[in-house]
Every structure is written in structure tokens, then in C-alpha cells.
Amino acid sequence: MKSQHLTGQNLNELKKLKTKDFIFLSSSVYVLRDMAHKKLLQEKVLPLNLKNKIIYYAGPSPKKKGQTSGALGPTTSSRMDKFCKKFIEKTGIIGIIGKGSRSKEANACMKGKVVYLAALGGLGALGGSRVKNSKIILYPELGPEAVYEVQFDKLPLIVAQDLKGNNIYGECK
Amino acid sequence: MRVIKNSFIADTVAELCKKAAYTLPQDIINSLLFAKQKEKGLAKKIIELTLKNAQIAGEGTFPLCQDTGTAVLFVEIGQKVQIEGSLEKALQDGIKKGFKENYLRKSIVSEPLFERKNTKTNTPAIIHYKIVEGSKLKITLMLKGGGAENKSQIKMFNPTSTKTEILDFVLQVIKTAGASACPPFIVGIGLGGNFEIAPLLAKKALLRNKPNKNLNYKKFEQEILTKINKTNIGPQGFGGKITALKVYIEYAPCHIASLPCAVNICCHSSRHAEALL
Numbered sequence A: 001m002k003s004q005h006l007t008g009q010n011l012n013e014l015k016k017l018k019t020k021d022f023i024f025l026s027s028s029v030y031v032l033r034d035m036a037h038k039k040l041l042q043e044k045v046l047p048l049n050l051k052n053k054i055i056y057y058a059g060p061s062p063k064k065k066g067q068t069s070g071a072l073g074p075t076t077s078s079r080m081d082k083f084c085k086k087f088i089e090k091t092g093i094i095g096i097i098g099k100g101s102r103s104k105e106a107n108a109c110m111k112g113k114v115v116y117l118a119a120l121g122g123l124g125a126l127g128g129s130r131v132k133n134s135k136i137i138l139y140p141e142l143g144p145e146a147v148y149e150v151q152f153d154k155l156p157l158i159v160a161q162d163l164k165g166n167n168i169y170g171e172c173k
Numbered sequence B: 001m002r003v004i005k006n007s008f009i010a011d012t013v014a015e016l017c018k019k020a021a022y023t024l025p026q027d028i029i030n031s032l033l034f035a036k037q038k039e040k041g042l043a044k045k046i047i048e049l050t051l052k053n054a055q056i057a058g059e060g061t062f063p064l065c066q067d068t069g070t071a072v073l074f075v076e077i078g079q080k081v082q083i084e085g086s087l088e089k090a091l092q093d094g095i096k097k098g099f100k101e102n103y104l105r106k107s108i109v110s111e112p113l114f115e116r117k118n119t120k121t122n123t124p125a126i127i128h129y130k131i132v133e134g135s136k137l138k139i140t141l142m143l144k145g146g147g148a149e150n151k152s153q154i155k156m157f158n159p160t161s162t163k164t165e166i167l168d169f170v171l172q173v174i175k176t177a178g179a180s181a182c183p184p185f186i187v188g189i190g191l192g193g194n195f196e197i198a199p200l201l202a203k204k205a206l207l208r209n210k211p212n213k214n215l216n217y218k219k220f221e222q223e224i225l226t227k228i229n230k231t232n233i234g235p236q237g238f239g240g241k242i243t244a245l246k247v248y249i250e251y252a253p254c255h256i257a258s259l260p261c262a263v264n265i266c267c268h269s270s271r272h273a274e275a276l277l
Helices: A011-016 A034-042 A077-091 A104-110 A124-129 A140-145 B006-022 B026-038 B041-058 B087-101 B146-150 B163-181 B197-205 B215-228
Strands: A004-007 A022-026 A028-032 A054-057 A095-098 A115-118 A131-138 A147-152 A155-161 B002-005 B070-078 B081-084 B126-132 B137-144 B153-157 B185-193 B244-254 B259-266 B271-276
Touching (some): A004 A011, A028 A034, A034 A077, A034 A140, A054 A077, A077 A104, A124 A131, A124 B041, B002 B006, B006 B041, B006 B087, B006 B271, B026 B041, B026 B244, B070 B081, B070 B087, B146 B163, B146 B259, B163 B185, B163 B215, B185 B197, B185 B215, B215 B244
Parallel strands (some): A028 A054, A095 A115, B002 B081, B185 B244
Antiparallel strands (some): A022 A155, A028 A147, A131 A147, B070 B137, B137 B271
């Protein structure tokens, strides 16, 4: 199987990817899930700049001493659907990593702006082993639901919805 | 009476946490190897990465999944066993210790609706006690992730409902779950009992690794598995022949008016371990 390698240097290539493409991602992403979405959207001024960045719906397990990360895999994207439109508008993100099909509304608001990438659900050990470094950057009080900045080295991903709005989950139904 | 110290029980439970979170059971690995032969292209690649994930976790640095789950304990206490100290405390302490020492994620909040404050220990565990004959203590731990649990369902059927109606319901649950519950699945089905027993049977079904002893149910399990694998949901929901690895049914007597049916979905990472003391 052919695969492409996307890095911090050629991140713009993200826009050219097509649904079902298998890629490896080596760049910095911002990891957050339910509660951090809720909190971020309540902020008057965004405490972090997410313009042209990729976010990842996840919450890692704790890292052991000397390790770069704990296990790290995707959580269910559809739980974040209700925040999706506002979040994209407010932050200017260009990529979302998660798992599973999303609502029509979420798919529509990603179209043309955001590429939706599927990470492999239940494969947190593999995901964690591809982390170069990770740190909590916001809301540490949320514990596993805090916002993390994570630098990946060859994280395997599948394009679930490309910029044109072709959706992998729609295809297989 | 046989006396078992509660500190010994806590240490045992902590060990079970480690074993369950880091080791994929051999029967699941065998099923994945079978799935690898059946699939091609992207689906095959995903099964290969799933096996690779189990290998990495087995080395002891990363748990199989970041969601190390709700701790569910099934405890069978022999009538001739006497516990020195509190059993409940020992079980909860064991979970606390196991989750702390093995770097497992603390995913439990103390209250569901208003504050949702993390307890930071992954306790309380959910404990099901059963008094049995004999002088042994059996502890089975299941670490159940939130994604697949969220997609589980129960339906109260009419007593005259057919096998086909049950099958259609199971298929609808599986299709609704789709990629969000991380296929390929292990599917636990509970039939009979009542409104609280059917889901418990479905959960217990997930612990089994042998075919059903009852031939009717064994055949039905096979039929459901075949139909699920024709949905083309496939590994991670990207299409393929293997959407479920196993289907297990547990059943119980029920009221003349009822036929409860619960479907508990588990991702491939069926994490459980048991100890017999």
C-alpha cells in the first residue's frame, strides 16, 4: 500500500489529500476532548493560537518516567460535533484527528476548511510509541482531559474526509 | 472456614489491572490472525497494525489503549471463605494501586451531571458480588472503555418475538456503533432475565472465550457473526469482511410477558484477567 509522509514542513499538502489516503504524520498537534472544547469556547480571548494547526480528539494515559507519552489514541469524534462549527470559526484549524462518522452538520462545516483524519481506535500503544514529546499546555486541572501539545513521529492516519467533503464512512454504508 | 487477608486481595487486584491493561488475550490474537488472512488492502493493513499494537503493549511500556476504562469486578465468594478486613475496601484499594503503579488513565468522575469531578484514582470500581459454594475466592477484572460502552443498547421485546427480530436489533446496534466503537468488535448479548439482568448477562458474555454449550445459542451466535460481517463496516469502519471477531450470548429465564435483549459492544481490546484465590 502506498503512503504519504506529512511533516511540519509540508503541512499544506494536507489540503491535497484524498479520502482513504493512508498517511504518516510527523508534526505538532493539539490534543483535546470534551471538557476542553466546552471551556475554550467560553473564553473571551483564546488562550492559544490554533490557526493553521491540527487538533486531535484524545486524552492520553499518564506517561511513565523517561517516556515521551503514555498511550494515545482517538476518542469518538461525534461527541465534539456540537462544538465543531464554532470551534473551526474561532480557531482557524486546518485538520482534525479523531475516529468515527460525524453528524451531517459537522461534515458540512469541515468541508472546504478542515481535513478530517481518522486515527486508529483502540491502538493507543502504537500511537503513544510514535510520540517524540508531549506536554500539558492548558487546563491541567482537567487531568486526562487537559490540552496537550504533542509532537508525533510517523503517526499512521487515514483521510476520513478530504477538503472536498468526500467521506469515508459515507462510502462504506 | 478459610481465612483470606484483605491486603492479599488488594495486591491481587492491582496485579490484575496490569495484566488486563497490557496483555491482549491469546484468543483475541488468534482471531486477529484469522482476520488478517481474510482481509486485503487497507483493512488488512489495519489488522496488522492492531497486532503490532498488542506487541508494543506486551513489552510493558504502553497500555493497549489510552482509555484503560471503568474497572468492572466480578467477585465470587465461596461460603466457606472468611475475609480478614473489609473486602470492598480491598477491592477498591487494589484498583487504586493498580491504576497508579501501572500508569493507567483515571477516567472516573464522581458525579455524572453537574460537576463531573475526576476522582483521580479510577475508583469506585463497579463490583458484582456473588456468593457461591466452596472455599475459594474468584476475582475477574474487566477494563471497559467508554467508546464501545456508549454504543451498547437494551430493548425489551415481546415474548413472541422471533430470532430474526433479535438479529435485526443486534445488526442495528452494530451499524449505529460503526467506527466510533472501534471495530472489529467482540459482541456480548444478554437474552432473558429482566431489565437489569440482560445487560449484566451481555457484559458477562464478553468474558467468555469458548463456544456456547447450548447448541441453539451456539448456532445463533454463528449466524449473528456471519450477518455482522456482511455489513462491510470492517476494521475501523473503512470497509472489510471482519466487523466482529466473536459473538457470545448468555441467557437466563424470564417472565412470560418479556424477552429482554441487551447488546454490549467491546472493541478488539477485550481486556480482562482473573485470579482464583
